[in-house]
Amino acid sequence: MSDWRLLLTRPAEDCAALAQTLAAQGIFGHCLPLLAIEPLAETPEQRSLLLDLDRYDAVIAVSKPAARLGLELLDRYWPQPPARQRWFAVGPATGALLEAYGLDAHWPEHGDNSEALLALPAVQALLNMPDAQVLILRGDSGRDWLAAQLRARGVRVDFLPLYRRVLPDYPAGTLLATLREQALNGLVVSSGEGLSNLQQLAGAHWPEVARLPLFVPSERVAELARAAGALDVRNCHGASAAALLAALADQSESR
Template sequence: MKVLLTRPKGSNELMLRALNDKSIEAIETPLMEIKPALPCQSVVLQLPQADKIIFISQHAVHQFRSLFKVLPDRCQIFAVGQRTRQALQKMDIRSVSVATQRQDSEGLLMLEQLKSVEGEAIIIVRGQGGREKLASALTERGADVHYCEVYQRVLPKLHQSDISKYWQQQGVDTILITSGEMLLNLLKLVESKQQAWIKRCNILVPSDRVLKIALNEGFTRVFNAEGASQSAMLSTIDKIIDTLKE
């Protein structure tokens, strides 16, 4: 097995180390680049009055911290997953509610603290664009929801023919994907000559939603890790290895 790691630069080191500990070869090609973005000024003015602030990713935490040094004392803080929670803890924010059953919008919506939110002001800190599921559901529950978009996601500058040929030459057979956007970026970088090869690779995805995208795009070996965390991805890799032994 040879694994391709695709998270943004600086986010793959722990997984590389964990795979090395298992004697699994891996290479890194970030399929997404994170760049700062200035949030809407009207939302910035609303931050001190927020009842709840939800951070969608560790990148949201890092970019938010570069713009705002402190959070309102009175508000409740939420994180979509453990990596986001850990990033908040590095800001000395210890009281963070996190999705446990699922590390995504659906998981957050299961939390008791987000079920009765009528009349509350909620700020979602995220990148530009993305899913509307969380905001729509909270709005239906009666909350006043606004986005604080602190970063943008762009496709890194990679030469299409060179990079896809390099992956194949390196013997990549397993690819870790943590978002639908990242999966689509992967396809943009694969030349027609490598399409048949890439779609035979093991594709690890974090959710049913991304699983459906992968299947619709013609991938034949798609595995739902049911989370984007390192532990979820590693567990799924172990299961793939077990099936190869059978």
């Protein structure tokens, strides 16, 4: 796997952690964060949802920023979390934050995506409850597919937007210069939004960038990448470091 030299695009803190994990396996990763987290100002709508938190049977945190910001608000409005409420996370890193807080948290052991979350027995039990209500902690967009699946099963779903993800301000030509200077031979994005920002930063150089192997977390993002013109899309079946390492190992063995 050590011949891979990857562009990593997660938010800065996550990017640095991923680069360190890859380095321990002899894989070079260069960080160029394409997503920055900006907390949203609290609104009356947010406050209302939080004050009524105990009416939800379950709360889903879709990311580590959603968990961190959501727990800060939970601390502010609820000295004790609502009893008998279940909390879910899409992946283990987010789930660990919830569990460390002392919540009854559940997340998929295999696959950190919406599909794996829906397959959890605890979520299936929730789907069978009459008049179930779920609150999804997220950014200002995302996880619409997850909400649609829950609603199709009769679950009432509300969103609590806590942050927005923006493309950091880079000088023109930064992406291509970075790829060349660091001799990178692969790209990693963790979401559809990250893919969109990659295209935006590439600008007129996107056709050249799109020839590189592109590692993505799910088939949905893979389809977006192919539609955008990416020529070598590789589905990691998850956004975790372990999922990326497994995909890299598979690709190396198939060479």
